[in-house]
Amino acid sequence: MKKNYVRPLDLRHGSVDLSHGGGGRAMVQLISDVFGKAFDNEWLRQGDDGAVLPAPGPGERLVVATDAHVVSPLFFPGGDIGCLAVHGTVNDVAVMGARPLYLAASFILEEGFPLADLARIVASMAAAAREAGVPVVTGDTKVVEKGKGDGVFITTTGIGALPVGRSLSGANARAGDAVIVSGTLGDHGMAIMAQRENLAFDSEIRSDTAALHGLAAVAMAAAPGLRLLRDPTRGGLAATLNEIAQQSGVGVVLDEAAIPVDPQVAAACEFLGLDPLNIANEGKLIAVCPADEADALVAALRAHPLGARAARVGEAIADDHRFVQMKTAFGGRRMVDWLAGEQLPRIC
Amino acid sequence: MKKNYVRPLDLRHGSVDLSHGGGGRAMVQLISDVFGKAFDNEWLRQGDDGAVLPAPGPGERLVVATDAHVVSPLFFPGGDIGCLAVHGTVNDVAVMGARPLYLAASFILEEGFPLADLARIVASMAAAAREAGVPVVTGDTKVVEKGKGDGVFITTTGIGALPVGRSLSGANARAGDAVIVSGTLGDHGMAIMAQRENLAFDSEIRSDTAALHGLAAVAMAAAPGLRLLRDPTRGGLAATLNEIAQQSGVGVVLDEAAIPVDPQVAAACEFLGLDPLNIANEGKLIAVCPADEADALVAALRAHPLGARAARVGEAIADDHRFVQMKTAFGGRRMVDWLAGEQLPRIC
Ligand SMILES: Nc1ncnc2c1ncn2[C@@H]1O[C@H](COP(=O)(O)OP(=O)(O)OP(=O)(O)O)[C@@H](O)[C@H]1O
Ligand SMILES: Nc1ncnc2c1ncn2[C@@H]1O[C@H](COP(=O)(O)OP(=O)(O)OP(=O)(O)O)[C@@H](O)[C@H]1O
Ligand SMILES: [Mg+2]
Ligand SMILES: [Mg+2]
Ligand SMILES: [Mg+2]
Ligand SMILES: [Mg+2]
Ligand SMILES: [Mg+2]
Ligand SMILES: [Mg+2]
Incomplete structure (x- = not known):
């Protein structure tokens, strides 16, 4: 009547095998x-099929956001897929104006992935x-x-509480509003x-990966008329x-000279034939607010x-075409379009 | 000033490429x-970074569960990865005693995956x-x-509302309780x-994949003292x-003769050297309830x-070893252990 023996995990030299996803x-x-x-906390410790959690306060609404993370390489200057998976989802909850409360995390591990790398992540x-x-x-583990x-893919889902009366949405921008960025791009x-x-x-x-709910709270306090993050x-x-232009039915005009870009990022972009405006950020906010609140917000x-x-960095304008344009450093104007995506796979 | 042209999706002959995950x-x-x-619904149509949703009623708690789905093959008799990803997560919310309210879905697509298969899923x-x-x-799409x-991996996260005063947990079973299954196993x-x-x-x-919150509601109504699902x-x-034995600190004794197994499933198990008790179900509940409520529940x-x-099919007993045992059809007893997991990878 002896139970099957499971050898201790060798976190130094061991690796993931199919049994780690088999339910045994x-x-x-x-x-x-x-x-x-x-991750230890009282909810995870319950060990049931789902976590039982206090709900938001009276009148508050829920905000839910989810992101799969498939970044390659898994470790990079400034972070790794683990912290990125937290920041990315916290930020999607935060830009809705909500207080992030809880995360669910699901892992898809590849057979042979070193346990030491997994533990580090x-x-x-x-x-x-x-x-x-x-x-x-709460979480899930498949192999x-x-x-x-x-190696590893991580999907995180975030749940937040949206205070009574708050409403931020990509559909809220109006002609005349100011467009603000919280820092360097790319x-x-x-x-x-x-x-x-x-x-x-x-x-x-270095990656700018960071949780932005603190910064979002600052923005909401400084600009009571804030339209969106x-x-x-x-x-x-x-x-x-x-x-945003599509959702709100406005155009946007950017001022190239005002857009902050780190000189090394600019150099790398030039070398690779990329535009910093098309490059992913993981620790920056865009804010749109009434023009008269812009200085306080910045x-x-x-x-x-x-x-x-x-x-x-720019303003929303009336434009039935919903174009995003940029006044260039040379005094011209150019379209700022979506990039065709193949060039930058698996950036997050 | 013409915008980049994107050719229409060819849902018949096209396939996923890296641009479908590139943010463009x-x-x-x-x-x-x-x-x-x-998926069309009012919340998804908001098109923001997260969905803004009504919260549960006063005093209710949240239940959150998440599962990655990596089943192979993607299509199987009785279902496919798409409906499985809904059922699996709805069920984890339902077994906590909660009303499932919302799902978030994140997709990891492999380059070259046929769009027709994706659309079907x-x-x-x-x-x-x-x-x-x-x-x-709300959702997410990576390539x-x-x-x-x-092909495709799908992580779903479910959010539910737990009515005031309800508490189901794997830790609630007590010696003397009845163990019930809702149907055939494996x-x-x-x-x-x-x-x-x-x-x-x-x-x-055929797979038994099904959403079980209706059946869970029936169980809760029939057995007011229900310990867990x-x-x-x-x-x-x-x-x-x-x-359950580990969480509750009890033993379990099953009665082999009482356990429902479809004859074809039994035959296939025998052929492959597997035990139906170790095989995954996606449309069955385990319920544990006080013995005197068992008949009403069944x-x-x-x-x-x-x-x-x-x-x-059995009962919980006092047992410091927390063993799960089975009275066999031949009048003996054997241990019912976890299976070492390699044999059955990617079953869900
Ligand atoms: N990577 C993880 N991080 C944190 N908790 C996890 C992780 N994987 C699983 N868990 C937790 O372990 C417990 C068991 O998870 P498991 O996935 O086996 O349950 P399940 O979803 O009911 O089963 P299945 O995934 O087969 O449907 C749950 O409480 C779950 O939250
Ligand atoms: N597979 C999907 N099913 C349903 N909705 C989806 C799916 N993928 C994305 N969406 C929705 O499309 C919108 C844009 O999603 P997207 O992932 O681009 O936003 P994001 O998470 O802010 O960006 P990123 O994933 O780069 O961090 C969101 O409203 C999201 O809910
Ligand atoms: Mg995101
Ligand atoms: Mg799971
Ligand atoms: Mg976002
Ligand atoms: Mg599950
Ligand atoms: Mg479960
Ligand atoms: Mg996303």
């Missing part, structure tokens, strides 16, 4: 020793969740055969690309503004560590 | 034409969500290079295995009962189309 002892062990220990994820104050309350995945995407292409610079380009991830500022963002290089 | 026009088009049309998912009354309110994924897993191994039977083994997915009844389940073959 090996899976239970991986979940408890790797995920459970790192999970530790980074747990640290990011703790720092953001948003616990991972696919070697060659049917790529850092995350170029950190990934530079590592992939083995570009060498004087100093490393967005995190310009895949497709960069260009895609985000085109989306000042408030600049006073926050994550918004030091905030700038007013 | 091709992605927006795929999301709106394939996912948006199929999404249609099945949309139909399952509609039938269950649980809309897909990985050929050979870095396997159907889902054997449908997948039979297809994979190309086994031929008189009639096809579980869906015995990966690892089957054996894994689920071992989990009768109520049997009156529901998804519970026609419900049966009382």
Whole structure:
């Protein structure tokens, strides 16, 4: 009547195998020793099929956002897929104006993936969740055969509470509104690309990956008439503004000279034939607000560590074509279009 | 000033390419034409970074569950990865005693995956969500290079509302409680295995995949003292009962003769050297309730189309070892252990 023996996890030299997704002892062990220990909190400890959680306060609404993370490489200057998976989803909840409350996390592991790498990613994820104050309350672990995945994919889903009376949406921009960015553009995407292409610079380009709900709260407090926030991830500022233009039925005119770009990012973009406006960010906000609140908003963002290089970069205009255009440094105008996406796969 | 042209999606002969995950026009088009049309609802139509949703009623708590779905093959007798991804997560919310309210869905697509297959899967998912009354309110779409994924992986996250005063948990079972199953065991897993191994039977083994919140409501109404519900997915009844035994600090004794198994499933299991107790189900509930409520519970389940073959199959006992055992048809006893998981990868 002896129970099957499961050997202890070898977190130094071991690797993921198919039994870690099979629903048996090996899976239970991986979940408890790797995920459970790192994410530990009262809800996860319940160990049931779902987490039972306090709901938002009276009159508040729920905000739910989900993102799969498939970034390659898994580790990059400034972060890794683990913290990115926390930040990305926290930010999608935060830009809706909500307080992020809880995260669910599902993992698709490839057979053969080193347990040491997994543990490092999970530790980074747990640290990011703790720092953001948003616990991972439930999860899932699947394993696919070697060659049917790529190390690890992580889907996070965020749940937040939207305070009574608040409404931010990409559909709220109006002609005359100011367009503001919270800092330099293109850092995350170029950190990934530079590592992939083995570009060498004087100093490393680092991802800006960060949780932005603190910065979003600052923005909402500084600009009571705030129309919307967005995190310009895949497709960069260009895609985000085109989306907003479509949703709101306005045009946008940017001022190239006002757009903050790190000189190394600019150099890398030029080298690779890319435009920083098309490159993904993971720690930046776009804000649209009434013109008369723009100065206060920029000042408030600049006073926050994550918004030091905030700038007013353009305005929404009446335009039935819903074009996004840019006044160039040379005094001309050009269209700012979505990029055709093949060039930058697996950036987040 | 003409905008980049994006050719229409060829849903018959086209396939997924890297641009469908790149954050540009091709992605927006795929999301709106394939996912948006199929899942259509007021929340998804908002088109923002997260969905803004009514919260549960006063005093209710949230229940959140998440599962990645990596089943292979993608289409199988009785279902496909699309409806499975809805049912699996709805069921994890339902077994907590909650009303499932919303789903988030994230897709990891492999470059080259036929759009026709994707559309079929999404249609099945949309139909399952509609039938269950649980809309897909937000989503995400990523694409990985050929050979870095396997067609499509789908992670769903479910959000439900737990009525005031209700508490079901794997930790609630007590010695003397009855253990009930809602029907035959092993159907889902054997449908997948039979297809994979190309086994031929008189009639096809079909997956039992189904949304169980209706059946769960029936169980809660029939047995006011209900301790817990579980869906015995990966690892089957054996894994689920071992989990419950661990959580509750009890033993379990099953009665082999009482356990319903379809004869074809039994035959396939025997052929492959598997035990139906270790095989995944996707449309069955385990219920544990006080012994004096067991008959009423079984009768109520049997009156529901998804519970026609419900049966009382065992009881919880005092046992410091927390063993799960079975009285065999021959009058002996054997241990019912977790299966080592390699044998049955990618069953859900
Ligand atoms: N990677 C993970 N991180 C944190 N918790 C996890 C992780 N994987 C699983 N869990 C937790 O472990 C418990 C068991 O998860 P499991 O996936 O086996 O349950 P299930 O969803 O009911 O089964 P299945 O996935 O077969 O449908 C749950 O409480 C779940 O939240
Ligand atoms: N597969 C899908 N099914 C349903 N809706 C989807 C799907 N993929 C994306 N969406 C919806 O499309 C909109 C845009 O999604 P997108 O992923 O581009 O936003 P994001 O998460 O802010 O960006 P990123 O994923 O780059 O961080 C959202 O409203 C999202 O809910
Ligand atoms: Mg996002
Ligand atoms: Mg699970
Ligand atoms: Mg976003
Ligand atoms: Mg599940
Ligand atoms: Mg379950
Ligand atoms: Mg997304």
